């Protein structure tokens with residue numbers, strides 16, 4: 001078993017092979033996803049919504065994320081462990097470095113940060129200290145109240161151009177990976193072409209390097225309104241591990257996301 005590292009993701013991008021990512025919050029389901037071949041596991045602050053029942057990711061604390069990171073780290077073997085920095089951990093550079101440090105000590109291997117061009121200095125400081133960063137652009141759920149809801153971003157030409165420029169700038173500042181959420185397909189492709197770093201998409205169309213979904217959504221457990229980019233992979237499968245395997249296969253064969261999942 002060869003462990004997934006940043007180099008694995010870079011090789012995938014260079015070869016034009018898609019890689020698979022899922023959120024995970026506990027040891028058992030992390031082990032299932034890891035065994036099914038999922039390349040990257042994300043301890044997402046979406047846990048505030050799918051585990052804790054909140055209406056947004058804002059109430060999630062560093063301690064919540066740290067606890068679930070330790071759980072997932074014990075369950076996984078091969079997958080790369082990415083972890084979300086919670087709301088307001090970016091209050092200043094000192095806080096950012098200390099909070100990211102805590103999560104790295106808990107088992108994180110890649111820290112994901114929501115934020116645009118202004119995050120460049122923080123990303124540079126983390127990168128200098130050996131902490132690899134994934135910069136999350138497009139729909140950034142920690143800004144849900146400013147955005148006025150979970151809405152597609154980058155529909156206007158100037159917004160799309162800003163997302164591409166921010167991706168370039170943050171990769172220059174040291175971001176190793178870009179994650180793009182809820183943007184039109186053309187924006188996903190433009191970002192993938194603009195940067196050397198691997199680009200992970202959720203609701204960003206098929207023309208990116210990797211795909212991610214919230215684990216519960218792939219098991220048909222989304223409550224209430226189901227976002228357009230979601231697919232239930234448990235349908236027709238006999239186990240959760242088989243459902244994760246079906247998702248992995250669909251991503252790697254580029255059968256997912258299909259036209260109906262795109263904006």
Ligand SMILES: Nc1nc(=O)c2c([nH]1)NC[C@@H]1CN(c3ccc(C(=O)N[C@@H](CCC(=O)O)C(=O)O)cc3)CN21
Nearest residue numbers: 046049050141150151152182214217222226227228229
């Ligand atoms: N279960 C779950 N799945 C997720 O993907 C997810 C979470 N929770 N929690 C954190 C964020 C919130 N996310 C969301 C939530 C809703 C939409 C949504 O309803 N999007 C509309 C677009 C509406 C518009 O722009 O007009 C859609 O049709 O998909 C998108 C992302 C993604 N993340």
Ligand SMILES: CC(C)C(=O)C(=O)O
Nearest residue numbers: 023044045046084202
């Ligand atoms: C939806 C993904 C990208 C995320 O940030 C999360 O699960 O918190």
Ligand SMILES: [Mg+2]
Nearest residue numbers: 044045046084
């Ligand atoms: Mg998140």
